[in-house]
Amino acid sequence: MIDKVIITGVSGFVGQNISRYLSECSFDTEMVSLRNSDWKSNLDGIAILHLAGKAHDTKNVSEGSEYFKVNTELTKELFNYFLESNIRDFFYFSSVKAVADEVPEVLFEAVLGNPKSPYGKSKLQGEEYILSKQIPQGKRFFIIRPCMIHGPGNKGNLNLLYNLVNKRIPYPLSAFCNERSFLGIDNLNFLIKEMLQNKNIPSGVYNFSDDEFLSTNELVQIISLVLDRKNNSIAVPKSIINGIAKIGDFVKLPLNSETVQKLTENYRVSNQKIKAAIGIKKLPYTAQQGLEKTIKSFIK
Template identity: 70%
Template sequence: MKIIVTGASGFVGQNLSHYLSENSHKVDSISLRNSTWKGSLAGDVIIHLAGKAHDTKKTSDTSEYFKINTDLTKDLFDAFLQSEVQDFIYFSSVKAVADEVSNVLNEEVVGNPITPYGKSKLLAEEYILSKEIPMNKRVFIIRPCMIHGPGNKGNLNLLYSVVKKGIPYPLAAFENKRSFLGIDNLNYMIKEILENRNIASGIYNFADDDVVSTNDLVKIISLTLKRNNRSISIPKPIINGIAKIGDIINFPLNSETIQKLTENYMVSNEKIKSAIGIEKLPVSAEQGLQKTIKSFISK
């Protein structure tokens, strides 16, 4: 099977391309930076990973999200419809649906993103879903939650640094539940979609089976680093008061940081597991996180 990958130089692109190549698929990367790719889509599948990632520092021009995440996706999808390529796999994001989750996020939730990133991803999804798909083609919209793996610290970097430096984690009084996605499980689910023509077109959330609290994550990091878990339960009113001060004086422990570390964001993966025909993914959330953290230590 010949697979065309956009965004192959990114973390997911590199890992997925290597994994698919190891499993006897031919991978061909293309760049969307200029129009030379048009008219040359010769393959069986397009996996569209290229995009502008969410800028947590909020320094990006808003229009860039829509130029890259929305408009380029529209162009590529139109070219796919006119080509002989059979499958189109678009990597969107759970953030195309919701920035905050009160219960469990499934594929039926109506999208209501707040950030330009989320809005640009949702607009691309809506465009794809608005088109009539030929009978011989399949189209998948993948919504991964926070992806991690060896070589990609992502949002784990802050907690990893705190534990490594021996700084007590001060938010143990907050108990939350978050979904993560290890790169090994991501690779596995994509491979299953590619190789099983019985899996129908549609929107699929990608997440590990188990949710993990930030407190559990600190424990996992501590155990992997062979450090004592130095978490402390400072009363929530005191933490919230410190956060308000942090908002004013630009202190690291501010309202935004606390929200990111303590919010709930649970994502259901039942639809994709049912489509594949499995009860559990190959790698548990804890195993995946341990593998990622061990990769930090070796650097």
């Protein structure tokens, strides 16, 4: 008998990829829209992958209440259904942003959540509800905290850097040194499959990220290599960049304080807990391999 996995949010980038990958791994997948009032009818399988949610609005135009309505209240309703059902596993896709908007050191699962944005707060409240419940014997829950996910078909925050290199515009921030975590879609798919198949992995919170940290300077170099472009990065002094950014905050320049922070901040995420639970030392793909695959897809 083929194991069936129920997926919410299947219209999104992650949902489409996981659904396709699990089907190739001999799972049966059922796509469920929580917008339909009758979603509870005949919902059955070995697991629910709860991907549906309101994504982080980087332009800050969304109402804060929308995040809580979708990311918190819908999660509560679906998790309550899971507790009363015969379904074995519940995967809640939260976010590292449910814990911290800034990570000066390395982010581990035990760090207490202190998000600043409505998005992060709504995701954290979903986590807290799940953690507050008594779990029936034979059931498991997994709170997944992925960092920035990328893959073919999803440019995400890589788009800005890709366009700079593609148009041969010099990247001006190479004087800044940082380290960031990324998550290629292929590694994400692998981790979910392993968790579904390994019944010995305990319930809990798990960070998802690639093994290696990369700087934005290294990312620009990877994009340049894939595009066969010269790396035109220049090290404009930090004091000048910060001054331009402050002006950009008022006159709406592409380079403002928020852009500089996103491109130059540290955001390192540990994936040691999930690898130890699965029993592996390395993920199938390096961070560079995943990024190269994603960038090659932009060209097409």
